[in-house]
Amino acid sequence: MSAGRGPSRRHDVRDLALADEGVRRIEWADRQMPVLAAIRDRFARERPLRGRRISACLHVTAETANLMRTLYAGGADVVLCASNPLSTQDDVAAALAARYEVPTYAIRGELDDSFYAHIDAAVDHRPQLTLDDGADVIGVLHTHRREQLGDVIAATEQTATGVIRLRAMERDGVLGFPVIAVNEAQTKHLFDNRYGTGQSTLDGVIRATDMLIAGKRVVVAGYGWCGKGVAQRARGMGARVIVCEVDPLRALEAALEGLEVLPMERAAPIGDIFCTATGDRDVIRREHLEQMKDGTLLANSGHSNVEIDLPGLRAISVGAAPAREHVEGFRLADGRRLYLLSDGRLVNLESAEGQPPGVMDMTFANQALSVEYALQHPGSLERRVHGVPAAIDAEIARLKLASMGIEIDRLSELQAQYLDSWDTRR
Numbered sequence: 001m002s003a004g005r006g007p008s009r010r011h012d013v014r015d016l017a018l019a020d021e022g023v024r025r026i027e028w029a030d031r032q033m034p035v036l037a038a039i040r041d042r043f044a045r046e047r048p049l050r051g052r053r054i055s056a057c058l059h060v061t062a063e064t065a066n067l068m069r070t071l072y073a074g075g076a077d078v079v080l081c082a083s084n085p086l087s088t089q090d091d092v093a094a095a096l097a098a099r100y101e102v103p104t105y106a107i108r109g110e111l112d113d114s115f116y117a118h119i120d121a122a123v124d125h126r127p128q129l130t131l132d133d134g135a136d137v138i139g140v141l142h143t144h145r146r147e148q149l150g151d152v153i154a155a156t157e158q159t160a161t162g163v164i165r166l167r168a169m170e171r172d173g174v175l176g177f178p179v180i181a182v183n184e185a186q187t188k189h190l191f192d193n194r195y196g197t198g199q200s201t202l203d204g205v206i207r208a209t210d211m212l213i214a215g216k217r218v219v220v221a222g223y224g225w226c227g228k229g230v231a232q233r234a235r236g237m238g239a240r241v242i243v244c245e246v247d248p249l250r251a252l253e254a255a256l257e258g259l260e261v262l263p264m265e266r267a268a269p270i271g272d273i274f275c276t277a278t279g280d281r282d283v284i285r286r287e288h289l290e291q292m293k294d295g296t297l298l299a300n301s302g303h304s305n306v307e308i309d310l311p312g313l314r315a316i317s318v319g320a321a322p323a324r325e326h327v328e329g330f331r332l333a334d335g336r337r338l339y340l341l342s343d344g345r346l347v348n349l350e351s352a353e354g355q356p357p358g359v360m361d362m363t364f365a366n367q368a369l370s371v372e373y374a375l376q377h378p379g380s381l382e383r384r385v386h387g388v389p390a391a392i393d394a395e396i397a398r399l400k401l402a403s404m405g406i407e408i409d410r411l412s413e414l415q416a417q418y419l420d421s422w423d424t425r426r
């Protein structure tokens with residue numbers, strides 16, 4: 001599919017006149033997404049998704065647009081809504097609706113009513129397959145639209161936070177269809193979460209504040225793949241990194257990586273920049289905020305805006321005012337100011353452009369191939385959370401390496417036998 005066709009019949013976007021800009025942005029990203037492009041070419045030839053209704057609820061970015069083009073090329077009847085009200089790129093949404101025939105429901109900065117109405121519009125499509133980043137469509141199908149559960153062949157879920165919710169649903173025996181946990185593919189979390197979140201989080205903090213990172217004490221809460229990436233990139237820019245963790249293994253990993261490990265209550269008074277990446281709530285609480293230095297920056301890189309206690313921040317403030325775009329200054333009674341970035345939502349998607357296309361290439365290759373896989377196994381996938389098949393993971397790694405011009409060694413027959421045998425003297 002190429003740009004240049006008529007607008008889709010259905011959409012709700014800010015302004016279709018932004019479509020040209022959106023096409024340029026989508027094409028720029030596409031140049032850095034060779035694995036997805038190869039899948040798109042094959043899908044266009046083989047049409048494995050022919051006639052299937054797909055509803056996607058993802059961040060509406062240039063990278064996502066290239067995934068939508070891929071599903072469309074495969075023959076799917078696809079619609080898209082936003083998984084987050086602040087990450088939508090309005091030009092991309094316009095291009096999808098006006099040039100790529102993908103009904104798109106997303107407006108940057110939309111309020112709750114519009115946000116949820118847009119998710120409903122995606123569910124109105126009566127999907128046979130769903131793609132989520134935070135389990136929102138799956139949530140609606142299991143609550144307000146249970147009568148549609150039977151239509152759904154399978155779903156995919158992109159984030160760690162969404163997968164945690166889905167595993168809880170599986171445990172409680174309420175999951176209505178199989179879900180493929182894209183986040184669990186190695187070619188997803190090892191790259192998107194670590195290098196993608198690492199780079200884009202620092203990018204978000206810098207674009208929002210124009211602050212020098214070198215010499216700052218950067219406190220990273222959570223040392224999962226995202227936290228590791230943020231810590232690594234902050235250290236690379238000369239920050240003194242402190243890690244806060246609840247998991248002893250991860251804390252140990254951080255310590256042996258040479259990072260300082262402290263509980264939040266001891267990091268709070270000394271940090272300059274805080275970044276949460278835990279997936280849980282109330283990580284930075286009122287008692288921590290009360291101890292922070294004048295000028296402290298507060299950012300979140302986890303899926304939801306609950307990691308920093310925003311009601312607590314408002315409660316201890318005597319005033320609040322925008323300091324710059326994406327930065328709100330909160331004044332405490334003694335005159336100190338704490339600066340909240342991106343309203344405590346995903347700083348990398350709100351203040352920057354999210355993970356770069358070079359890693360989203362692998363994430364969305366996993367999405368596209370997982371959808372194809374689910375259709376190739378109708379009825380045989382149980383109503384559980386499934387990993388991405390190892391063969392898909394390996395194929396994506398091979399394609400990515402090839403696109404980078406990197407060759408690797410092969411095992412000789414003898415080496416393969418040696419690895420396969422318990423009697424190593426043979």
Ligand code: ADE
Pocket residue numbers: 058059060061062063064349353354355356357360
């Ligand atoms: N999640 C994180 N970064 C993203 C991006 N660039 N596009 C879509 N989803 C994302």
